[in-house]
Amino acid sequence: MNYPNGIKKEHNTSPITYRNRGMSLENDINESNEYYREIDKAYIYKKPTPVKIVKVNYPSRDKAVITEAYYTIPSTTDYNGLYKGKYIDFEAKETKNKTAFPLANIHSHQINHIKNIYNHQGIVFLIVRFTNLNETYLLSGKDFLDFTKQADRKSIPHSYFKEKGYLLKDGYRPRIDYLKVVDTIIGGI
Amino acid sequence: MNYPNGIKKEHNTSPITYRNRGMSLENDINESNEYYREIDKAYIYKKPTPVKIVKVNYPSRDKAVITEAYYTIPSTTDYNGLYKGKYIDFEAKETKNKTAFPLANIHSHQINHIKNIYNHQGIVFLIVRFTNLNETYLLSGKDFLDFTKQADRKSIPHSYFKEKGYLLKDGYRPRIDYLKVVDTIIGGI
Numbered sequence: 243m244n245y246p247n248g249i250k251k252e253h254n255t256s257p258i259t260y261r262n263r264g265m266s267l268e269n270d271i272n273e274s275n276e277y278y279r280e281i282d283k284a285y286i287y288k289k290p291t292p293v294k295i296v297k298v299n300y301p302s303r304d305k306a307v308i309t310e311a312y313y314t315i316p317s318t319t320d321y322n323g324l325y326k327g328k329y330i331d332f333e334a335k336e337t338k339n340k341t342a343f344p345l346a347n348i349h350s351h352q353i354n355h356i357k358n359i360y361n362h363q364g365i366v367f368l369i370v371r372f373t374n375l376n377e378t379y380l381l382s383g384k385d386f387l388d389f390t391k392q393a394d395r396k397s398i399p400h401s402y403f404k405e406k407g408y409l410l411k412d413g414y415r416p417r418i419d420y421l422k423v424v425d426t427i428i429g430g431i
Numbered sequence: 432m433n434y435p436n437g438i439k440k441e442h443n444t445s446p447i448t449y450r451n452r453g454m455s456l457e458n459d460i461n462e463s464n465e466y467y468r469e470i471d472k473a474y475i476y477k478k479p480t481p482v483k484i485v486k487v488n489y490p491s492r493d494k495a496v497i498t499e500a501y502y503t504i505p506s507t508t509d510y511n512g513l514y515k516g517k518y519i520d521f522e523a524k525e526t527k528n529k530t531a532f533p534l535a536n537i538h539s540h541q542i543n544h545i546k547n548i549y550n551h552q553g554i555v556f557l558i559v560r561f562t563n564l565n566e567t568y569l570l571s572g573k574d575f576l577d578f579t580k581q582a583d584r585k586s587i588p589h590s591y592f593k594e595k596g597y598l599l600k601d602g603y604r605p606r607i608d609y610l611k612v613v614d615t616i617i618g619g620i
Contacts, residue, residue, distance in 0.1 A: 285547050287507055290479040318476055322511060327552030329518040358474050363516030 267336045267371045274416035286323030318355045329364040336371045342397035356383050379407035380423045456525045456560045463605035475512030507544045518553040525560045531586035568596035569612045
């Protein structure tokens with residue numbers, strides 16, 4: 243799909259220096275969400291990233307993309323939408339760490355957001371990929387918040403994901419069928 | 432609130448040429464949403480605008496903001512969030528027209544989005560301000576979609592808003608108490 247001035251949607255994604263980090267999980271989720279929309283199952287979107295890329299030089303004038311980067315701090319999570327009449331909200335993160343997920347990956351205002359959504363009966367969760375273990379987990383907002391209440395923890399151990407999380411298998415379409423797990427969570431409310 | 436590099440959040444808003452158009456309604460809604468969050472009533476946010484500003488030159492190096500602009504087409508509406516456990520989704524527009532709201536203001540994919548949200552039991556609506564009449568209406572997604580089904584209409588007459596919409600009064604906090612109307616809509620489901 244082409245946009246005015248030959249500009250493509252990709253320009254609104256993560257900054258270049260981060261492109262190799264987290265791109266793959268993000269792609270998997272975006273494609274899964276597209277699939278869900280195609281089959282009229284759910285309407286979940288990634289929010290435009292409040293980040294601007296700088297100094298991307300394209301060869302021809304047609305494709306002229308010239309910027310400096312602006313970062314603005316996200317106040318919420320990256321993904322939200324509607325499924326089975328319910329509000330869905332989640333953050334997706336990758337880590338190269340094999341033993342734990344560093345909590346520095348989630349800003350404090352994002353933790354507050356997760357708390358607010360949970361308290362107001364939204365379906366909220368994290369999707370965390372341990373890239374070097376090739377494992378992707380869905381961790382419910384409740385289990386995430388329970389963990390963060392513990393003092394002096396700077397990361398969530400991998401064992402906590404194994405115990406409390408749901409392992410998400412890779413598939414073809416959708417790449418990650420996370421709504422199957424959401425069905426379980428909704429069923430448990 | 433200051434961001435890294437002295438960059439302020441405003442850089443993520445509408446492009447300069449549009450700044451005087453629609454800014455006031457947007458401000459009113461953003462402040463209302465802030466108020467709703469402060470009193471823990473609802474968590475509704477404006478999505479980051481998929482627009483990038485170009486060639487904004489700031490005087491000092493601290494505030495260095497140098498860009499070209501990228502426009503990407505929004506595929507959804509501007510605002511969404513959670514209220515009383517329900518998914519809320521809306522678009523807000525101003526028009527200087529006194530007799531009708533031109534449908535060119537709403538992209539076809541946004542109309543599809545509104546349809547999808549309505550079909551999946553989300554609470555979806557438009558907030559339209561007739562700036563020269565000093566009137567702001569909430570029009571339910573259903574009434575909006577009913578209208579768009581009529582052939583050969585390029586605008587929604589002001590009378591349709593008077594008949595089907597809900598007039599939103601200006602207030603102090605919140606500036607526009609649109610959730611009061613949402614209560615009516617939820618009650619009617």
